[in-house]
């Protein structure tokens with residue numbers, strides 16, 4: 523797994539309590555470690571009935587803490603007062619899974635084991651991911667305790683509905699690892715460079731219908747757009763993703779599914795122009811032409827073997843429409859930063875610079891679509907970022923995630939310069 527910049531070297535206390543879902547917390551500990559986090563696990567006595575401490579130790583490579591009275595936590599943090607040492611300097615405490623019992627203790631401030639004592643001593647954000655069987659989650663007592671914790675600033679990962687170990691159906695299942703990591707990222711990012719800003723990202727290629735079954739499309743996979751959405755979330759932005767594809771939506775992003783250039787235009791104008799502090803990143807491959815007429819019925823083959831002639835018409839240019847709308851508003855502030863992409867097969871820099879100027883962009887990210895080891899559908903890209911002051915930054919072949927993080931950094935720099 524690739525390192526996640528936001529999680530790299532972050533010290534996360536993963537506090538596991540006694541629910542069967544504790545086996546899923548092992549996977550969470552493993553994945554968090556693989557992406558670069560330093561995971562210190564605390565287990566309650568009940569948690570150890572389901573999984574042994576050695577299991578967590580094996581996947582994190584770090585000490586596992588079980589006992590408040592243990593003087594030396596066998597190679598763990600260099601302190602004999604484990605609860606203070608664990609909480610000190612931690613970036614986040616995640617109670618996963620959190621039983622009704624531990625939630626009740628946390629809500630009332632009971633401190634009778636290492637986990638609850640650490641929670642009182644720690645000053646980092648607290649994430650709670652409840653997991654419990656048979657109606658316990660919906661019980662008014664549990665709900666009241668959760669309410670108390672939320673009021674105190676805790677972050678709740680809602681359990682999912684489904685089948686419990688008991689066979690009963692209800693709400694109380696721990697979400698999967700990727701979802702949990704998504705929530706951990708959101709909580710860690712809350713004071714990031716773009717917090718208080720709303721980033722609108724478009725992703726994927728548009729589809730222009732010919733009839734109810736056929737369309738004209740392109741090779742865009744949408745991966746770059748989704749990576750941009752995640753990178754914006756990782757610096758605390760509110761994110762709306764306007765997409766034509768079906769990739770997993772990053773946790774915390776609002777998804778608006780569109781298909782044609784026209785529906786994407788409508789969505790962009792809706793989200794990008796209505797509020798201040800908006801940033802628009804157009805990474806979608808928008809069709810420039812569409813069939814001039816759309817047949818209501820499926821176009822059938824003719825007996826004489828003739829083929830239909832396709833007549834195309836131009837679509838609206840979304841960025842040009844945003845520019846026109848922006849120029850006509852009095853404060854000309856919404857959206858405050860606009861980023862375009864340029865897919866070129868020749869004269870990369872010249873063509874990109876012309877587009878940057880014509881479309882009134884702050885930045886343009888240009889890539890050569892003839893490259894065979896990067897670009898369309900690949901997880902990698904090789905780009906040049908041009909800015910409106912004539913600056914040029916070449917980024918050698920990197921993952922779309924890394925490129926997205928750089929683009930988002932450049933956006934944050936522009937906002938800082940203007941502040």
Ligand code: CTP
Nearest residue numbers: 804805806808809838839840841862863864865
């Ligand atoms: N774009 C847009 N609306 C369109 C076409 C493109 O907003 N109808 C945006 C893209 O999302 C991208 C930028 O404009 O951010 C450049 O897109 P690109 O396809 O490279 O360029 P075009 O403007 O379509 O010009 P050309 O086809 O001549 O290269």
